[in-house]
Amino acid sequence: xxxLKFGVLVxxxxxxxxxxxNVSAVYAMHISEGILPFNWALLxxxxxxxxxxxxxxxxxxxxxxxxxxxxxxxxxxAVVFIISCMPVPVPTAGTCxxxxxxxxxxxxxxxxxxxxxTAVALLIQALFLAxxxxxxxxxxxxSMGVMGSFAGFLTFKLLRSIKxxxxxxxxxxxxxxxxxxxxxxxxxxxxxxxxxxxxMPIFWKILIAFIPTQLPLGILEGxxxxxxxxxxxxxxxxxxxxxxxxxxxxxx
Amino acid sequence: MKExxxxxxxxxxxxxxxxxxxxxxxxxxxxxxxxxxxxxxxPGVDETVVEKxxxxxxxxxxxxxxxxxxxxxxxxxxxxxGAVGGFLAGYCWKTIITKRK
Numbered sequence: 470x471x472x473l474k475f476g477v478l479v480x481x482x483x484x485x486x487x488x489x490x491n492v493s494a495v496y497a498m499h500i501s502e503g504i505l506p507f508n509w510a511l512l513x514x515x516x517x518x519x520x521x522x523x524x525x526x527x528x529x530x531x532x533x534x535x536x537x538x539x540x541x542x543x544x545x546x547a548v549v550f551i552i553s554c555m556p557v558p559v560p561t562a563g564t565c566x567x568x569x570x571x572x573x574x575x576x577x578x579x580x581x582x583x584x585x586x587t588a589v590a591l592l593i594q595a596l597f598l599a600x601x602x603x604x605x606x607x608x609x610x611x612s613m614g615v616m617g618s619f620a621g622f623l624t625f626k627l628l629r630s631i632k633x634x635x636x637x638x639x640x641x642x643x644x645x646x647x648x649x650x651x652x653x654x655x656x657x658x659x660x661x662x663x664x665x666x667x668x669m670p671i672f673w674k675i676l677i678a679f680i681p682t683q684l685p686l687g688i689l690e691g692x693x694x695x696x697x698x699x700x701x702x703x704x705x706x707x708x709x710x711x712x713x714x715x716x717x718x719x720x721x
Numbered sequence: 722m723k724e725x726x727x728x729x730x731x732x733x734x735x736x737x738x739x740x741x742x743x744x745x746x747x748x749x750x751x752x753x754x755x756x757x758x759x760x761x762x763x764p765g766v767d768e769t770v771v772e773k774x775x776x777x778x779x780x781x782x783x784x785x786x787x788x789x790x791x792x793x794x795x796x797x798x799x800x801x802x803g804a805v806g807g808f809l810a811g812y813c814w815k816t817i818i819t820k821r822k
Contacts, residue, residue: 671778704818
């Protein structure tokens with residue numbers, strides 16, 4: 470009980486202090502308002518909507534079956550929101566960026582529900598935190614929600630199927646979820662702004678510009694993902710079995 | 722008696738470790754964030770990559786629908802968001818962990 474109180478206190482203290490001391494305007498990887506032309510912004514919305522709808526349908530289905538599902542969704546929603554707001558200074562690059570958190574939520578909740586909570590987090594950020602934009606909400610859902618969640622989920626499943634250790638699987642899943650998000654952002658940006666110019670040179674230019682910041686941040690995200698998965702495995706293996714993250718024989 | 726004093730000693734040592742860890746974490750965050758107060762270093766990647774490349778190709782970011790980037794308002798909203806998110810995360814974590822018991 471003492472350890473739990475300590476954990477909650479540390480988490481709250483870290484969250485509040487990191488925001489208190491960051492007096493400069495906060496920037497993020499989300500595509501800012503107005504950058505994408507209307508037709509491209511619409512296209513990403515069209516791609517995002519079915520995934521969000523499926524996530525909503527799955528959330529209703531799982532919530533009605535299992536009451537312990539709701540606190541896990543609440544936890545992941547908070548984690549994704551905080552992590553995707555959290556600017557981390559990268560000394561090697563001299564810039565800031567943020568991890569995504571969608572790798573963790575993709576593993577623990579499944580990719581479709583992870584996409585739904587990502588969409589909600591991005592909407593709140595676009596409306597109140599000048600983070601991303603409403604016109605680019607669809608594009609940000611596709612990059613961070615769809616690609617990040619599926620990359621994390623599929624990587625974890627694949628590695629666990631070949632008996633890779635839980636911590637290592639979580640780490641690589643988080644890493645690839647982060648990198649998949651930024652590769653998709655590069656694709657969205659390059660395709661939207663290129664005009665008559667060729668796609669590939671702009672895509673590589675954007676991707677290479679992301680590398681100094683996202684290479685170390687991907688590693689950080691991998692560590693966080695592996696850490697949370699292992700912690701839940703130790704504290705509530707039964708919940709991981711219910712969520713089909715683990716098979717029953719793996720929990721013994 | 723001996724077992725009780727050993728137990729008390731272990732509890733005190735654990736408590737001291739917790740306090741040390743909290744101070745260390747707090748200091749790391751202060752050190753990381755302090756240069757931000759001093760200057761305009763550490764720009765975000767949306768400024769150095771996204772908006773920069775977009776501007777080179779004739780696309781400019783527009784003002785958000787609800788422009789909260791005014792003075793300290795944005796800082797307040799981030800603090801509020803962080804506090805609410807942190808509380809929600811802690812509360813849900815507690816529910817998940819204690820549910821087993």
